[in-house]
Amino acid sequence: MTADSRPDFPMTELAQEITAEVQRLQARIASLLIYQAVLSGEVGTxxxxxxxxxxxxxxxxxxxxHAYGQWFYALAQRGQSWQEYLLQTLLKTENPFSLMAQQVEFAHLPQPLVAAVRHDLQQLQQLYVCSGDQLSLWVQALSGGAMARGRSLTIAPVVWPSQSSLTAAPFQNLEDWAAGTAALAAYYRQQGTGLVADYRALRWHGGSTGGHCPCRWEFSGRTGWL
Structure with a gap:
């Protein structure tokens, strides 16, 4: 927060702690090198x-x-928690790493690219653990004149519940997501990304394909397998 943008009223110690933590999260987002698209959709925005x-x-x-309400509405439209949305988007997004990993063995991927992905996974892990419960409590603390008069909302805003993830990310149970970079590359190689990943979830009505179609496709100069 710059001097020009600081509130023109005294902030409590709690409020200062919250804004400092929020600014650290913002810095993590700003530092993303490959996975910026995870935060570019309606929910991420x-x-x-x-x-x-x-x-x-x-x-x-x-x-x-107001901002919390807009975020909650975006989650409600998708019927997903923040954690589920972040994992699903991360696994489906198309970027230099996810596309190259489908064509090149992990050991042969450019090392700067792998290092960038490891960095991004660490940042995204911190966004993942920033739960709806935490954000709701922060909003509660900063609302109702809390900073100026030492008060806050009596009830925290409703939270979209975090349930057992339907998305099986190969790194989500690791203490450090960066350690799962190779497993993530293997996931992309097996499952694909973007339209390919969506296609694998479908079932053909006229035949038993199990969502897999061994056909080659080319689009905008990219080649892959369905």
């Missing part, structure tokens, strides 16, 4: 707008409440 509101709360916290 609403998440960033919520962080922006939390980092620069108004005196009454109304901007935080």
């Amino acid at each position: 609403a998440f960033q707008q919520l962080l922006q509101a939390l980092s620069q709360p108004t005196k009454d916290g109304i901007n935080c409440l």
Whole structure:
């Protein structure tokens, strides 16, 4: 937060701690090198707008409440928790790593690319653990004139529940997601990304294909297998 954008009212110690943590999350997003697209969709954009509101709360916290509502609405439209959305988007997104991993063995991938992915996985892991419960509590603390008068909302905003993930990410149970970079490359090689990944989830009505179609496709100069 710059000097020009600081609130013109005294912030409590709790509020200062919250905004500092939020700014660290914003720095993690800004540092992404390969997986920027994970935060570019409607849910990701609403998440960033919520962080922006939390980092620069108004005196009454109304901007935080509004941004939280927009983020919750985006999750509700998809019927997904924040964690489920982040994992699913990460596994489907097309970027230099996910596309190259489908064609080149992991050991032969450019080392700067692998290093960038490891960096991004560490940043995304911290965004993953920033749960809806945590964000709701932050909004509660910064709303209702909390910073100016030491008060907050009596009830925290409703949270979209985090359930057992339907998306099996090859790294999600690791203490350090960066350690799962090779496993992620193997996942892309087996499952594909983008339209290919979506296609594998389908079932043909006229035959038993199990969602797999061994046909070659070419699109915009890219070649892969369905």
